[in-house]
Amino acid sequence: MQNKPISVPCWLGSKCVFQQGIPFKIEGFAAPSATVTLEITKDPTDGRKVSKLDTDYGVILSREVTTSSKGRFSFEVPAYKASSDAYSFTFKCMTDTLTMTDIRCGDVWVFLGSEFLSVPMKEANATKTPLKRKVMNFLRFFTPSRSGLEGDEKIYSGTPKDSFEEAHWIKVTDTAELADVSSSAFSFAYTLSDQISYPVGIVDLSCADSTIVNWICPEALGSVEALKDMLTATGLYLDDEGYANLLEIDKRREKAAKLKEQFKKVTAQGDIDIGLSDEIKRLEGKDPDDIKPLDIDFPTSGESTLNKAPGHKENITTDTAEQIEFKLPEFEERDEDKLKAEDERNYIKPKYRLGTLYRQKLYPVRGLPVRGFCFSPDKGELLFDRYDLFLMGLMVTLSQTFEPRQVFDDAVMPSVLFVAMHPNDVDFNNPYGVLEFNENFTAFTKLLTMPSGIVSLHDMLLPDKTISFVLGTRLATIALGTHFSPKMSKSSPEPNDIEIAGGKRIIKFSNLGSGLRIPDTSSEITGFTIAGPDRIFYPAHAKSLYGMCVMVWRDDIENPESITYGFTPFPHDATLKNGEGLPILPFRFDRDPAYFSPDLSFTHCDSLEFVGKRTPESDFEMLEIYRTIKGKGIISVDNIHKLTGNGSLRIRYETEKSLYGFEPCLEYASLFAPLEIYGRKRIALQVFNPDQKKKKLIIEDFGEAEIRQQLTWQTIVLNYNDEGPIRFSKLKIFIEDNDRNGEIYIDSINFI
Numbered sequence: 001m002q003n004k005p006i007s008v009p010c011w012l013g014s015k016c017v018f019q020q021g022i023p024f025k026i027e028g029f030a031a032p033s034a035t036v037t038l039e040i041t042k043d044p045t046d047g048r049k050v051s052k053l054d055t056d057y058g059v060i061l062s063r064e065v066t067t068s069s070k071g072r073f074s075f076e077v078p079a080y081k082a083s084s085d086a087y088s089f090t091f092k093c094m095t096d097t098l099t100m101t102d103i104r105c106g107d108v109w110v111f112l113g114s115e116f117l118s119v120p121m122k123e124a125n126a127t128k129t130p131l132k133r134k135v136m137n138f139l140r141f142f143t144p145s146r147s148g149l150e151g152d153e154k155i156y157s158g159t160p161k162d163s164f165e166e167a168h169w170i171k172v173t174d175t176a177e178l179a180d181v182s183s184s185a186f187s188f189a190y191t192l193s194d195q196i197s198y199p200v201g202i203v204d205l206s207c208a209d210s211t212i213v214n215w216i217c218p219e220a221l222g223s224v225e226a227l228k229d230m231l232t233a234t235g236l237y238l239d240d241e242g243y244a245n246l247l248e249i250d251k252r253r254e255k256a257a258k259l260k261e262q263f264k265k266v267t268a269q270g271d272i273d274i275g276l277s278d279e280i281k282r283l284e285g286k287d288p289d290d291i292k293p294l295d296i297d298f299p300t301s302g303e304s305t306l307n308k309a310p311g312h313k314e315n316i317t318t319d320t321a322e323q324i325e326f327k328l329p330e331f332e333e334r335d336e337d338k339l340k341a342e343d344e345r346n347y348i349k350p351k352y353r354l355g356t357l358y359r360q361k362l363y364p365v366r367g368l369p370v371r372g373f374c375f376s377p378d379k380g381e382l383l384f385d386r387y388d389l390f391l392m393g394l395m396v397t398l399s400q401t402f403e404p405r406q407v408f409d410d411a412v413m414p415s416v417l418f419v420a421m422h423p424n425d426v427d428f429n430n431p432y433g434v435l436e437f438n439e440n441f442t443a444f445t446k447l448l449t450m451p452s453g454i455v456s457l458h459d460m461l462l463p464d465k466t467i468s469f470v471l472g473t474r475l476a477t478i479a480l481g482t483h484f485s486p487k488m489s490k491s492s493p494e495p496n497d498i499e500i501a502g503g504k505r506i507i508k509f510s511n512l513g514s515g516l517r518i519p520d521t522s523s524e525i526t527g528f529t530i531a532g533p534d535r536i537f538y539p540a541h542a543k544s545l546y547g548m549c550v551m552v553w554r555d556d557i558e559n560p561e562s563i564t565y566g567f568t569p570f571p572h573d574a575t576l577k578n579g580e581g582l583p584i585l586p587f588r589f590d591r592d593p594a595y596f597s598p599d600l601s602f603t604h605c606d607s608l609e610f611v612g613k614r615t616p617e618s619d620f621e622m623l624e625i626y627r628t629i630k631g632k633g634i635i636s637v638d639n640i641h642k643l644t645g646n647g648s649l650r651i652r653y654e655t656e657k658s659l660y661g662f663e664p665c666l667e668y669a670s671l672f673a674p675l676e677i678y679g680r681k682r683i684a685l686q687v688f689n690p691d692q693k694k695k696k697l698i699i700e701d702f703g704e705a706e707i708r709q710q711l712t713w714q715t716i717v718l719n720y721n722d723e724g725p726i727r728f729s730k731l732k733i734f735i736e737d738n739d740r741n742g743e744i745y746i747d748s749i750n751f752i
Helices: 133-137 183-196 218-222 225-233 240-268 274-284 341-345 356-365 379-383 387-401 433-445 467-483
Strands: 017-019 024-029 035-043 058-066 072-077 083-093 096-113 139-142 169-171 200-204 372-376 415-419 452-455 494-501 504-510 528-531 537-539 541-545 549-553 562-565 609-613 620-624 626-630 632-638 648-654 659-664 675-677 682-688 695-699 703-707 714-719 726-728 733-736 741-751
Touching: 017 200, 035 072, 058 072, 096 183, 096 356, 133 139, 133 183, 139 183, 183 200, 183 372, 183 467, 218 225, 218 387, 225 387, 356 387, 372 467, 379 433, 387 433, 415 467, 433 452, 452 467, 528 549, 626 632, 632 659, 648 659, 682 695, 695 714, 703 714, 733 741
Parallel strands: 017 096, 096 200, 096 372, 139 200, 372 415, 415 452
Antiparallel strands: 024 072, 035 058, 035 083, 083 096, 139 169, 494 504, 504 549, 528 537, 528 562, 541 549, 609 620, 626 659, 632 648, 648 741, 659 733, 675 726, 682 714, 682 741, 695 703, 695 733
């Protein structure tokens, strides 16, 4: 009889972590019709002596089975408690022995998705926090190739991969390999293990530039037929023949890429190989002229209430399958070897292929018992309508791939933790799309029967290599609240109740943990807007009440009908957090059509900088809010001499021809100028004239008024000169002063 080597699932190996509290099955292969034994031993790692009579140590499990005619075997392993003790698994079959050592029992988490979860340690910076050696020893990571392609693999196969050839479990002492581990996964594992004091293992599968459709098992579509219908309608679903044709295109493109490299080398030597050039174009299915792909343009649901929001642009509702980026224009077919025009038109980029990462990264770890999952979307998923169907497909896939599949005890029910889409993914043609996406994302978590939560990073806009570490910490926080501490947050805070107090509204929140984190309880909270019966939102006043709820109001709205928080494409002023450091999720109280407030942060007059984008393509950065446009001036913030908010503008100026002028900087892409103010026809400024000289306030498009010579704050109101809503790309404000030098305070600019 031939002695076939013993093989077991790739997730079981030396240095691994297996899930505590759950019995699990080990399936493998060995010689056919032979006896296989499994022996599990357990040894203390703290150096203490153990009695031979102590049944908790030494050989704690010994099993024997006979393989099938094809060599298949299966062992049932009972549930064990989490501990720092070391386990060894030894399999024997005939003369073959497979031994795995340094194994731990703890919690196993799977990281998948894109964006911040896929940032490796070598590309991120950890926060400056001392790391504990004991905790570091608890951490284990299983990180296959990010793309899922190993060795000589260049294209994604149409058949599932049975096992990883190159991946194995590592510890923090494996420093070279640790550099490729997800920084979010490391931060998550460290934070979690530091609190629960036992091992945490991360199966790190996240992949940059992937979408949720890559992770969905094609067989899962049988349970979510509406998703299959949607994928078919958009051209993203292929039968076996269609997928085989797609792989043939991949092979030809791969061959063309190799020939291009060869062509570069030939031309670099001064030779010209026309035949090689023609062969490349033939393989690419191109005529001599370059063919450029069309832009991808999935339609957004016409039912969205955001279609009525200012700045929203209608998406083209023509057939999606004729707009997608993975299609090329038709060309004449000249010979049999050339790609068929139909194949080329239906070419789908790997990012949008159904099940590619399921076959390459999830299938190899099938049967793995887990504590939970962490998933982050990619901005490409903004293009998918009915995202809840895709999430259902993902949940079905995970439930069919990992253990436990049947749960009779809620304590061992796996959880799924989501990451909200970041504002950096905003589509400037549909700026409210990310907000609606996150709303639907959050709503979906509430429908799941398994524990779930969602965290946001909208408060971290500036480029920072520590963001992925912060994300891992936040995910660990809600993991602790979900599985270990009922008093901790299970998700980012959200509003869950409201009280009416005259013209004010008092908002209460879920998942508030130890309360709101307010640096100064007397300071106003920014980011809230409020609307009356006209459904037009304006910036609102907000204050914390006892650190447990927020009171919101606006003096000129007597009967508030709705409230939003951070509901703007770039919520730079929505920085409210709970005591655990989790930011409150941006929200709106209802989805009725409305005019949402543009970014009017300049009207607060209590800051000189804000976080924004100069252009749609640029990174977030600190941008100046005001600038001098006539004369000379020093604009500063006075935190003591103020009427509302956290400060007022103090301007010391030198006039030019009796005028000093300044304006808010409104040309930045993230402000979406021209700004439109609906339902208002006047502008009101609070002005203080400290030198009590005769002055005049002039605002372009609004008129002018005298500034009284008095040592008190005064309100100056000017009417808008044009018809329709107030609309401006510039707001030029001038102080007329016959003296060369002067000083003025301005606070609280309002449109009334």
